[in-house]
Amino acid sequence: MAQEGGCFCDKIRISYTGEPGTHVLCHCLDCRKISGSSYGNNIVVPENNFKLLQGTGIGSSQCKPKTISKTADGGNEITSHFCGDCGTTLMRTGPSFPGSVIIKVGVMDDPDWPNKNTPKGELYVGSRLAISAKQSIYPLFFVFVLGTLSP
Numbered sequence: 001m002a003q004e005g006g007c008f009c010d011k012i013r014i015s016y017t018g019e020p021g022t023h024v025l026c027h028c029l030d031c032r033k034i035s036g037s038s039y040g041n042n043i044v045v046p047e048n049n050f051k052l053l054q055g056t057g058i059g060s061s062q063c064k065p066k067t068i069s070k071t072a073d074g075g076n077e078i079t080s081h082f083c084g085d086c087g088t089t090l091m092r093t094g095p096s097f098p099g100s101v102i103i104k105v106g107v108m109d110d111p112d113w114p115n116k117n118t119p120k121g122e123l124y125v126g127s128r129l130a131i132s133a134k135q136s137i138y139p140l141f142f143v144f145v146l147g148t149l150s151p
């Protein structure tokens with residue numbers, strides 16, 4: 001069954017099928033900026049399982065995700081795909097995650113999605129805020145060394 005999501009104004013709609021390849025919280029400063037929050041919650045989905053349902057730039061609505069690219073700490077370019085109308089970042093792509101799409105968990109439709117899908121680990125734990133540490137109750141806890149995996 002496909003899991004669906006959308007941006008704040010819902011003009012951009014996405015879905016994925018199957019199990020995500022990876023699901024991690026990320027405490028890097030880029031994820032904070034992108035989410036406007038204290039950390040990012042990201043799932044990495046094979047691009048073949050990912051679909052842009054609405055906002056393809058085809059048809060009556062010319063709406064499609066805008067992009068902004070940046071060189072991450074690891075040296076690879078990472079591109080954010082966001083709604084030009086409401087500003088929500090829905091996903092990110094880049095050579096650090098070949099053949100995959102990183103979906104920002106907050107855009108999923110099911111408000112209980114984050115409770116049903118426990119993250120498998122955390123990235124950039126060195127940047128984790130003290131207030132976030134209290135929420136780290138995940139049984140599986142992989143620590144990635146800063147810089148080995150780009151956000």
Ligand SMILES: [Zn+2]
Binds near residue numbers: 008009010012084088
């Ligand atoms: Zn939008």
Ligand SMILES: [Zn+2]
Binds near residue numbers: 026030040151
């Ligand atoms: Zn990050």
